[in-house]
Amino acid sequence: xxxxxxxxxxxxxxxxxxVCRVCAHDMGSAHGNYKPGTLVYDRDxxxxxxxxxxxxxYEYTFxxxxxxCRILExxxxxxxxxxxxEYLPPGHPPTEDIVVDVAALxxxxxxxxxxxxxxxxxxxxxxxxxHTAALKALGHVR
Amino acid sequence: MTTIDEHPTLTAQEQEWVDEFMDETTLFLGPDPEIMRxxxxxxxxxxxxxxxxxGVDRIQVERIRKRIAGALDEGYEMCEAQGAAPGAKWxxxxxxxxxxAGDVSYLSCHGVIAFSxxxxxxxxxxxxxxxxxxxxxxxxxxxxxxxxxxxxxVHNTDQSMIMPIIRDGKIIxxxxxxxxxxxxxxxxxxxxxxxxETPFDDxxxxxxxxxxxxxxxxxxxLTFLQHSVRDPKLQLADLKVKITAVRKIMxxxxxxxxxxxxxxxxxxxxxxxEDVDAEVRRRISELPDGTYRFDQFMDSTLKENILIxxxxxxxxxxxxxxxxxxxxGPEILNRAINxxxxxxxxMMMQAILAFWWPDLPRCTSAMSCIxxxxxxxxxxxxxxDAPMGQSLQASxxxxxxxxxxxxxxxxxxxxxxxxxxxNWFNQINTFLWGGVTQHGDMVGNLCADLNGMPGGAKPFRxxxxxxxxxxxxxxxxxEQEVMEEEVPFMQLVAKRLVxxxxxxxxxxGGMGYEMIVAxxxxxxxxxxxxxxGAKFSSIYGMYGGYGCGTYPLSMVKGTNVYDHxxxxxxxxxxxxxxxxxxxxxxxxxxxxxHMGLQYDLARDGELYMxxxxxxxxxxxxxxxxxxxxxxxxxxxxISQKVAFxxxxxxxxxxxxxxxxxxxxxxxxxxxxxxLERGKPFAEFCEExxxxxxxxxxxxxxxxxxxxxxxxxxxxxxxxxxxxAPLDELPIVMIPDRREVKIAALEERVRELEIKHGEQVNxxx
Numbered sequence: 001x002x003x004x005x006x007x008x009x010x011x012x013x014x015x016x017x018x019v020c021r022v023c024a025h026d027m028g029s030a031h032g033n034y035k036p037g038t039l040v041y042d043r044d045x046x047x048x049x050x051x052x053x054x055x056x057x058y059e060y061t062f063x064x065x066x067x068x069c070r071i072l073e074x075x076x077x078x079x080x081x082x083x084x085x086e087y088l089p090p091g092h093p094p095t096e097d098i099v100v101d102v103a104a105l106x107x108x109x110x111x112x113x114x115x116x117x118x119x120x121x122x123x124x125x126x127x128x129x130x131h132t133a134a135l136k137a138l139g140h141v142r
Numbered sequence: 143m144t145t146i147d148e149h150p151t152l153t154a155q156e157q158e159w160v161d162e163f164m165d166e167t168t169l170f171l172g173p174d175p176e177i178m179r180x181x182x183x184x185x186x187x188x189x190x191x192x193x194x195x196x197g198v199d200r201i202q203v204e205r206i207r208k209r210i211a212g213a214l215d216e217g218y219e220m221c222e223a224q225g226a227a228p229g230a231k232w233x234x235x236x237x238x239x240x241x242x243a244g245d246v247s248y249l250s251c252h253g254v255i256a257f258s259x260x261x262x263x264x265x266x267x268x269x270x271x272x273x274x275x276x277x278x279x280x281x282x283x284x285x286x287x288x289x290x291x292x293x294x295x296v297h298n299t300d301q302s303m304i305m306p307i308i309r310d311g312k313i314i315x316x317x318x319x320x321x322x323x324x325x326x327x328x329x330x331x332x333x334x335x336x337x338x339e340t341p342f343d344d345x346x347x348x349x350x351x352x353x354x355x356x357x358x359x360x361x362x363x364l365t366f367l368q369h370s371v372r373d374p375k376l377q378l379a380d381l382k383v384k385i386t387a388v389r390k391i392m393x394x395x396x397x398x399x400x401x402x403x404x405x406x407x408x409x410x411x412x413x414x415x416e417d418v419d420a421e422v423r424r425r426i427s428e429l430p431d432g433t434y435r436f437d438q439f440m441d442s443t444l445k446e447n448i449l450i451x452x453x454x455x456x457x458x459x460x461x462x463x464x465x466x467x468x469x470x471g472p473e474i475l476n477r478a479i480n481x482x483x484x485x486x487x488x489m490m491m492q493a494i495l496a497f498w499w500p501d502l503p504r505c506t507s508a509m510s511c512i513x514x515x516x517x518x519x520x521x522x523x524x525x526x527d528a529p530m531g532q533s534l535q536a537s538x539x540x541x542x543x544x545x546x547x548x549x550x551x552x553x554x555x556x557x558x559x560x561x562x563x564x565n566w567f568n569q570i571n572t573f574l575w576g577g578v579t580q581h582g583d584m585v586g587n588l589c590a591d592l593n594g595m596p597g598g599a600k601p602f603r604x605x606x607x608x609x610x611x612x613x614x615x616x617x618x619x620x621e622q623e624v625m626e627e628e629v630p631f632m633q634l635v636a637k638r639l640v641x642x643x644x645x646x647x648x649x650x651g652g653m654g655y656e657m658i659v660a661x662x663x664x665x666x667x668x669x670x671x672x673x674x675g676a677k678f679s680s681i682y683g684m685y686g687g688y689g690c691g692t693y694p695l696s697m698v699k700g701t702n703v704y705d706h707x708x709x710x711x712x713x714x715x716x717x718x719x720x721x722x723x724x725x726x727x728x729x730x731x732x733x734x735x736h737m738g739l740q741y742d743l744a745r746d747g748e749l750y751m752x753x754x755x756x757x758x759x760x761x762x763x764x765x766x767x768x769x770x771x772x773x774x775x776x777x778x779x780i781s782q783k784v785a786f787x788x789x790x791x792x793x794x795x796x797x798x799x800x801x802x803x804x805x806x807x808x809x810x811x812x813x814x815x816x817l818e819r820g821k822p823f824a825e826f827c828e829e830x831x832x833x834x835x836x837x838x839x840x841x842x843x844x845x846x847x848x849x850x851x852x853x854x855x856x857x858x859x860x861x862x863x864x865x866a867p868l869d870e871l872p873i874v875m876i877p878d879r880r881e882v883k884i885a886a887l888e889e890r891v892r893e894l895e896i897k898h899g900e901q902v903n904x905x906x
Contacts, residue, residue: 003554005430007601007685007761039820042830049679049691050642050784053722053734060694060734062643062753065677068441068449068839071688072830075820080813082686082762087439087679089449089839091832093846094823095435098550101459104431105554114556122601123561131602140767 003116008083025078033096043071173292177266182510184243193409206410213394217387218250226379229322232618240316247411249504252616258504259491263294264350282308285354290347297533299333303384319384324587327371330741331576331586336444336672337740338478338531372586419507427461429551436543441678443477444738451843454543464513470520471842473528476875480524481533486540493544499559538568564598564684564758566612569673577667580630590620596652598757605652605757630664646788647687647759654754661744668741676736687759694734701730702747718751772800
């Protein structure tokens with residue numbers, strides 16, 4: 001069984017691997033963090049949050065200062081989907097943001113007796129159901 | 143050599159003597175760590191044990207809850223309708239009912255949920271120290287006032303009125319109303335001073351004390367409070383409003399008690415608390431076991447730019463959850479950003495009850511079973527001696543950590559109690575103000591624009607623009623025009639969205655608007671801003687979406703724009719971008735700064751300009767529907783450059799017609815470029831990760847996942863970086879920035895004198 005853990009990652013309980021939800025690329029052992037299975041790029045934050053006032057004349061411009069802030073972009077090596085983004089000081093070690101107890105996850109789903117992908121949803125509310133159904137019909141959400 | 147037994151065993155009699163001695167010689171009753179470190183519900187009282195053992199009728203409990211909710215909402219509406227504080231008018235307040243021990247059993251449906259994690263502290267204090275104190279006591283008709291966060295509060299600008307419900311001489315419950323009052327006599331007007339450098343700069347320091355005695359408001363104490371703040375009318379008016387609202391709630395509750403009896407009422411309050419506790423444990427057990435981590439970095443002391451970390455690691459195992467804040471940067475003993483742990487916890491509760499489990503009754507027990515590990519002495523768990531004027535800097539990040547991590551923890555669960563959502567904006571980007579009004583009154587408070595925080599994106603729709611503050615879903619951004627009748631400044635630009643200011647993603651975070659103000663017709667007026675995030679984004683995106691940008695304070699000094707408008711009404715066409723880039727007022731001095739502006743004297747017509755932030759984006763921006771991108775461009779929400787650079791969308795800028803083929807090609811190229819430039823993680827870390835922060839970056843906190851804390855301390859030889867466990871760090875203080883600037887300028891003068899051979903004889 002595959003359990004959706006983030007928008008772009010599932011844990012395959014049979015193989016105990018992280019897997020890309022978009023292209024099924026293998027992203028490494030589910031016993032650790034998924035980041036070792038990604039491609040990473042150190043982005044100058046000014047390219048994303050572009051200056052609104054003139055950087056030639058002002059110190060503060062609506063753009064983060066690259067000597068304070070870097071944006072790490074994590075890509076799936078299979079389909080190049082940007083699966084995560086992390087704002088860090090330059091040189092700071094990336095954060096291990098999720099480490100799941102795989103045995104406990106398996107036991108949890110066995111006890112539920114449900115298929116994790118089949119019952120997956122984004123939460124309550126008429127708007128959530130309506131928008132999600134419309135976007136699924138478009139093939140825009142999984 | 144004499145051996146000293148450091149832990150001598152005392153007999154019971156000796157211990158009693160020691161306790162008696164300590165009681166008699168206590169200098170004063172400061173915050174009690176036993177009370178202040180605990181956010182858990184109290185044990186059942188004997189009375190509660192008895193009434194629960196006798197059996198509780200669940201339908202009756204539900205009926206009582208509904209009646210209480212009605213009473214609390216009525217009290218809330220009274221405060222909102224009658225309150226003098228701007229905060230009250232916008233709904234920044236709460237009313238609540240508490241068990242005898244002080245646990246919140248029910249909070250008003252509107253208002254600030256965070257208070258359900260905080261007001262048990264002052265009630266526990268009253269019960270422990272004042273109830274049996276002969277000079278104080280707790281009697282029918284008494285009311286206690288309190289504001290100091292060191293005794294349990296979100297921050298010192300909130301003032302509470304706490305009154306006991308007494309039956310047969312016994313306290314059976316408490317009712318309280320709390321309002322964000324604003325002005326509190328701090329070193330700057332408005333009650334949230336970014337400039338405080340000692341705890342004594344933070345304004346009123348009210349430990350819980352009795353100001354209403356058997357129904358009478360004590361004039362002597364009221365006078366003392368009015369004398370201690372800039373706005374004595376506000377202090378009086380809102381005290382009366384809170385007293386009236388609490389009495390109205392008590393009237394309703396008294397009628398309810400008469401109807402159902404004391405035992406049933408007490409049982410209902412306690413059962414509500416216990417039910418929520420049990421339900422929270424059950425909901426935790428639905429989450430996947432594991433560890434989840436979210437680090438945040440703040441870029442400012444509100445006087446200078448630094449980078450300070452707030453760390454959070456949540457561990458879930460079965461029905462147990464632990465939140466570990468170790469690794470967070472140290473407190474800075476002469477800056478206003480520090481928060482007491484209770485304040486940070488209150489905002490964690492805000493996330494839990496507003497964004498995790500909004501269907502639960504708002505009880506102290508919603509967080510009671512969650513273990514929180516924190517070392518005192520960090521900026522998110524500050525000690526008694528730390529200034530806390532802008533404690534929201536740490537506590538709002540307590541909210542963000544819980545909001546971000548819940549989306550990770552709950553993503554797989556088949557039954558969700560709320561939607562997956564990216565981070566809400568978490569800064570109060572607004573103007574605080576103070577001075578003498580056009581009516582001659584001395585005032586100090588703030589604009590409601592802090593309530594225009596944009597929401598985070600959801601996995602199925604964009605975040606809402608400028609929708610509500612993270613701490614109060616129902617708060618209003620108010621009518622600025624109404625306020626202009628009371629204060630001597632105008633918002634020349636209000637509620638205009640700033641182009642490209644959004645968290646980019648498959649679904650975009652909500653956008654924020656800009657605010658441009660200028661004073662006129664006042665003998666004395668000033669503005670302040672109190673937030674961070676001008677160099678390092680203050681919120682981050684989710685699952686491939688980006689966070690918000692950064693937000694400067696822009697000013698044009700040395701001009702009177704009103705004169706320009708009077709001479710040439712056509713010149714009234716303003717935006718931050720236009721003013722700062724085109725500089726339409728030739729005599730003005732144009733400048734930018736971080737968003738920590740201490741009280742700055744505003745001459746007539748000088749411009750102060752800021753922008754609200756943006757909510758976090760969700761998902762890969764290259765997955766956004768191209769039609770949505772073009773629509774954003776057509777509405778002027780994004781520029782053509784951003785449409786292409788971030789979203790890979792091509793359209794005709796004249797007709798806003800999507801070029802589907804070129805968009806497909808641009809997106810394919812963007813994906814190929816990612817594979818080209820992205821490096822395998824291990825190789826990337828090899829190049830990117832450094833053993834310590836960059837040399838010139840004043841960094842505070844753990845560098846990675848370690849128990850060693852890095853800090854820059856200032857010695858007689860200048861700044862020095864140290865790395866040590868928190869309890870071994872020297873006191874961290876930052877030198878006066880004006881002295882630092884003067885020293886740099888003097889050095890430059892010396893250089894120039896040497897360069898030009900000028901001999902100057904300076905007397906020491």
